Amino acid sequence: MTGKYQKVAYYPGCALEGTGHAYNRSTKAVGKKLGLDLVELKNWNCCGAMEVKNIDPKLQTYLSARNLSIADDMGFDTVMAPCNGCYHNLKKAEYDLANDEPSREVNERLSSKAGHATYESGKVETIHALDWIKHSIGEEGIRQRVKNSLKGLKVANYYGCMYTRPRHIFPEKDKGPGTESTSKPHFMDEILAAAGAENVDYPLKTACCGGAHALSDSDTSTKLVLNLLTTAEACGADVIATECPTCHTGLEMHQVRAEKVLGRKTSVKILYFTQLLGMALGLKPKAVGVQENFSDAMPLIREKGLA
């Protein structure tokens, strides 16, 4: 245990209250099991996601900054966002407020109009759920707590896009040993390896899944996802581990669609890394929301002795 991030502000974001509910459940369950405190932001709002960002990026900066302001008001210097979209947007807001005067002006004006303190960059650090586990408990801490090893489970770790791109909003990454890499991220690999998983060398761990176009251009997304799934299978993976609700939903949804529309069936399962870690720590599949997933991983979970 490193002692960092034992108690942090928690920003679940919209997706984790909807399609990504299993991620919310498993993140909280893992935190509780590990003795880590998550305190949800009071009256949090949308981070601006892609809808607002694409139309009015400065408004997105404000929306994310308001969440950071709430964390600051609650006395936290760290906020943890498990969703890649939220994590990315809070980091982007932090970058914009530190480097872009017009963004600062809009944030100040809207904060004043809304009647809350204006967030100033540098006061609150945004971390992902992977940073949270990696730096609070660490691999050795996980190894000591494993009750049901993931031994024999071959995992392709899929990080998606927003965890590492664009690089300039993640100044803490690419700083050498112990830090995350934007070109070949590895925190999830390390966490799950500590839980006993056998990671496969997955060459598409940050490749595009077409997530934002899942509904508007389904065929493109289905083809991209199908290639992600077949490549994971070619790597020998039983499971694709995810750390983003958009990626997770896209992989599940288009796995079904690929079979229906393209006649291409794939059998690799899709689970949040927090679900895998939770089961390794001794939590029941239901406690980490496996039944909420679209992809039925229960037969595999039973086969591997995790249920």
Next chain:
Amino acid sequence: MSGAALLSIDDVQQRADAIVAMTDDALSRDATALADELLELGEAVLLAWLASKGRAPADGEVEGFRLLALHRQGAKGDPSFNACRETCREVVYHRNLILHDPASPDVARTLRLGAMVVAHLALFIGGKLQEAGLGEFCCSSRPVRQPETLNPIAESA
């Protein structure tokens, strides 16, 4: 760069699928040539993208590879293009793995995975040709990056 420059994105897709479907023996026998072909197929995809934008492809190399130079050129003015940056690097990586040890027992598997990475590049760029916003979700941070980007109209003038 060879005749791959003349390939369409669909051609690349089909060739990548054909490599994936080859037997282990066939892959192992021609490993070095197929490894170089992976690079050419990747270059063909990026050349198709540049051609669609009316831009002349760069002749240079980045870190010794034209593929990476073409990617860098393609990303100018379009940050969302960076969604395939690591995919291009994975193509190079798989090619290098094979050239490093063409007699490795893993060579057929490495070639197949390399071909699947090329297929992903073709799917992504092919998708962007139909839907320019593909990749905007992650890579664009336009308000900050805008001054760094080139004006495509001015560039082509």
